[in-house]
Amino acid sequence: MTNFTTPLLPSMADIWQQTLNWQPTTQQQKQFQQLYELILEGNRQLNLTRIIDPEEFWEKHLWDSLRGIAPLLSGEIDFPVSSASPAFIDIGTGAGFPGIPVGCAIANCKITLLDSTRKKITFIEQILSELALSNVKTLVGRAEEIGQQPQHRERYDLALIRAVGTGSACAEYTLPLLKKKGLAVIYRGNWTQDETTALENAVEQLGGVVELIEKFTTPLSNSIRHCLYLRKVSNTPAKFPRAVGVPTQKPL
Ligand code: SAM
DSSP, X not given: OOOIIXXXXXXXXXXXXXXXXXXXXXXHHHHHHHHHHHHHHHTTTSOOOSOOSHHHXXXXXXXXXXXXXXXXXTTSSOOOOSXXXXXXXXXXXXXXXTHHHHHHHOTTOEEEEEESOHHHHHHHHHHHHHHTOTTEEEEESOHHHHTTSTTTTXXXXXXXXXXXXXXXXXXXXXXXXXXXXXXXXXXXXXXXXXXXXXXXXXXXXXXXXXXXXXXXXXXXXXXXXXXXXXXXXXXXXXXXXXXXXXXXXXXX
16 A cells, blocks of 8 residues: 555645645645544544545545535635635535545634534544644534524535435535525536436525536546535525435435
């Protein structure tokens, strides 16, 4: 197995720059390295991720997490934030993706990592303390319930969601949590025009619009990915999100 620290991480500097017009600082590189090692260690007890090869980890967990927010960082899409410390949420974060890399990269955001599995969140809490990431916090719960709680509903500027469900379920989990003008980023692998048509219908019912769909290839394995950007344009009707399980069982 390649050693992740040298020469792999330094050699990625050019790829970060060429693909995202961004480079991690030395401190961020250290955090990424530590994150990788802690996840490998955690994998011995918990089934956190199958991606353990260093290059694959870099591409699928680190690079992919930050690729989703690239159009915001570059200004390609409008991202009006309501304060100097915008509120982000990562729904179904699992082992902390995309939320932990985003929390490392954007120090001024406050990001909440939500997952329904307590043991994953307990593990993430250990990681956050090791990485000294004070802008990242955790929450145990189901998106369907959290989206109905006044302390979370319509409180976030940005909602991220990767590998949690169908497009319409992801829309139903994210849009109720967003403030008006807020943005949801849905990370996908393959995506088709038919899926866009179905998603547009769901998103409209939830008070949003599909603002942008980006197709791209990953820099090492040349895999196809899509990111869907949904804008919240009006309040989400109170009946959404529906009860636990309904967004997947009866998709909008
Ligand atoms: N986002 C991570 C990633 O891309 O590596 C993890 C994806 S994992 C396949 C899906 C995660 O979503 C699991 O950790 C699961 O517990 C969580 N999850 C599924 N449905 C959820 C819901 N309705 N509310 C909160 N978390 C949920």
